[in-house]
Amino acid sequence: MKKFTILLPILLTFLIADVLGQQPDRMPARAEASINEYSVYQSDAQWTNQRNEIVQLRYFIGKPAVVTMFYGNCLQVCPILIRDANRIYEAVDESLRDQVQVLAITFDPENDTPEALRDYANRYELNHPQWHFLTGSPAPIRELAMLLGVQYRKDSYGHYSHSNQVFVLDDEGVIVHTLEGLNQPVEEAAAWIEEHLKRSNTHNTVDIIGKLN
Amino acid sequence: MKNRILHILTLAAALLLSARPSMAQEAVEIPGGSFHSILPEVEGKPLEVESFYMDVTAVTNSEFTEFLMENPRWRRSQIPAAFAGEGYLRHWQDDLTPGEESPADAPVTRVSWFAANAYCGWKGGRLPTLDEWEYSAQLMEFDTPAQSNAFASELMGWYSTVNTDNIRSVGSTGIVNKYGVRDQFGLIMEWVEDFEPPMGSDFQLNCGSMGRMQQAGNLYSYAASVRYMTRMSFTPQTTTGMIGFRCAYDAPLTRNLYSEPALREVLP
Numbered sequence: 001m002k003k004f005t006i007l008l009p010i011l012l013t014f015l016i017a018d019v020l021g022q023q024p025d026r027m028p029a030r031a032e033a034s035i036n037e038y039s040v041y042q043s044d045a046q047w048t049n050q051r052n053e054i055v056q057l058r059y060f061i062g063k064p065a066v067v068t069m070f071y072g073n074c075l076q077v078c079p080i081l082i083r084d085a086n087r088i089y090e091a092v093d094e095s096l097r098d099q100v101q102v103l104a105i106t107f108d109p110e111n112d113t114p115e116a117l118r119d120y121a122n123r124y125e126l127n128h129p130q131w132h133f134l135t136g137s138p139a140p141i142r143e144l145a146m147l148l149g150v151q152y153r154k155d156s157y158g159h160y161s162h163s164n165q166v167f168v169l170d171d172e173g174v175i176v177h178t179l180e181g182l183n184q185p186v187e188e189a190a191a192w193i194e195e196h197l198k199r200s201n202t203h204n205t206v207d208i209i210g211k212l213n
Numbered sequence: 214m215k216n217r218i219l220h221i222l223t224l225a226a227a228l229l230l231s232a233r234p235s236m237a238q239e240a241v242e243i244p245g246g247s248f249h250s251i252l253p254e255v256e257g258k259p260l261e262v263e264s265f266y267m268d269v270t271a272v273t274n275s276e277f278t279e280f281l282m283e284n285p286r287w288r289r290s291q292i293p294a295a296f297a298g299e300g301y302l303r304h305w306q307d308d309l310t311p312g313e314e315s316p317a318d319a320p321v322t323r324v325s326w327f328a329a330n331a332y333c334g335w336k337g338g339r340l341p342t343l344d345e346w347e348y349s350a351q352l353m354e355f356d357t358p359a360q361s362n363a364f365a366s367e368l369m370g371w372y373s374t375v376n377t378d379n380i381r382s383v384g385s386t387g388i389v390n391k392y393g394v395r396d397q398f399g400l401i402m403e404w405v406e407d408f409e410p411p412m413g414s415d416f417q418l419n420c421g422s423m424g425r426m427q428q429a430g431n432l433y434s435y436a437a438s439v440r441y442m443t444r445m446s447f448t449p450q451t452t453t454g455m456i457g458f459r460c461a462y463d464a465p466l467t468r469n470l471y472s473e474p475a476l477r478e479v480l481p
Contacts (some may be wrong), residue, residue, distance in 0.1 A: 037294040139334050146449040151411035155254055156261060161411050
């Protein structure tokens with residue numbers, strides 16, 4: 001029994017490491033063979049989400065995604081960006097919605113720790129399994145912003161001025177739709193996602209995604 | 214067994230030796246301070262910049278080759294379109310040979326922002342921010358106003374006739390700031406971390422905004438406005454023959470870059 005109590009934490013560590021490590025480890029092999037040249041998911045940087053899971057962007061290959069960049073201390077504009085992302089998400093037919101991923105990436109890794117992101121997600125009641133509030137190192141955050149075409153700059157008060165965009169990415173990570181500015185109509189973006197999902201679902205004789213969920 | 218130890222020792226020695234070239238590049242400390250940016254946060258107020266370290270010279274063709282040896286995915290034949298335009302290292306002989314057109318000690322050009330960003334990360338640093346680069350660029354000392362004016366007009370001459378056919382070695386311009394950073398003018402344009410800062414929706418790249426920028430009224434304002442406009446015309450995939458980069462490092466340094474030159478002087 002004593003032995004077991006010593007072993008248990010070790011086993012758990014391995015188990016957690018395995019679960020966390022699985023997706024980033026598994027995905028690159030697939031990605032390197034097939035990742036689209038124009039994909040935003042090219043970067044091999046590591047990110048952490050609000051559930052403290054470590055992910056690479058390649059993990060998101062295979063399903064469409066709604067993507068925006070924001071930061072938690074931004075009280076006026078960013079909640080609207082998050083709401084706009086959610087408006088697209090909710091405009092997708094309920095039967096398909098669980099196949100949509102939403103990524104909200106922070107500009108501010110100093111303040112937006114995974115715990116702060118979890119609180120943020122909970123506050124807006126958006127801590128759904130397919131929602132990922134992501135933080136990472138400054139260079140990959142800038143790199144992702146460059147890939148998306150998002151501009152931002154930190155001011156001397158610790159706030160960020162930034163452009164306001166919400167993107168729809170196809171299942172390869174290529175931008176297919178951009179909402180420029182706040183409070184834009186979302187019907188077109190949602191319709192694209194629905195059509196795309198319906199098409200790819202009929203193409204898949206075995207609905208792997210459905211099985212996983 | 215003996216063989217195995219020997220093998221490990223050889224490997225260790227090889228690793229140490231291979232680590233050396235990447236340490237050779239010198240960076241100097243730029244003490245924090247403030248300067249009048251042509252894009253101030255508050256109209257008329259100087260911008261504060263914290264201390265940081267910056268490479269003395271731009272990254273050369275030979276240094277960039279080392280990076281490509283270790284990082285195949287950034288080679289010309291392998292880089293994805295998301296990370297660079299078609300001009301990426303186009304003038305090189307092949308993936309790992311800069312060739313005659315690109316001397317080893319000349320700055321590497323035709324590199325995208327993404328490649329520059331990855332290189333600096335590999336070096337343990339990062340790209341300098343727009344403000345850091347500009348702050349360092351105006352840390353020049355002149356004895357008389359006449360000298361500084363002469364320099365400013367020389368600078369404008371250079372910006373209007375950047376020649377990408379014959380880029381000279383790093384360190385060759387003789388232009389150096391007071392902490393030893395070389396060639397911020399006169400050689401190439403350089404990537405910075407945030408080369409396209411967010412502008413208000415009313416901001417237009419036209420003569421009116423150029424005019425407003427010039428009203429900052431300091432020595433470099435006109436040349437600086439040309440630089441800002443040029444940068445804003447880039448995309449992160451841009452790979453023109455005039456664009457290269459240098460790296461910056463947070464202070465205090467996590468790696469012992471700063472003491473390296475001194476160490477080399479002591480050793481025979």
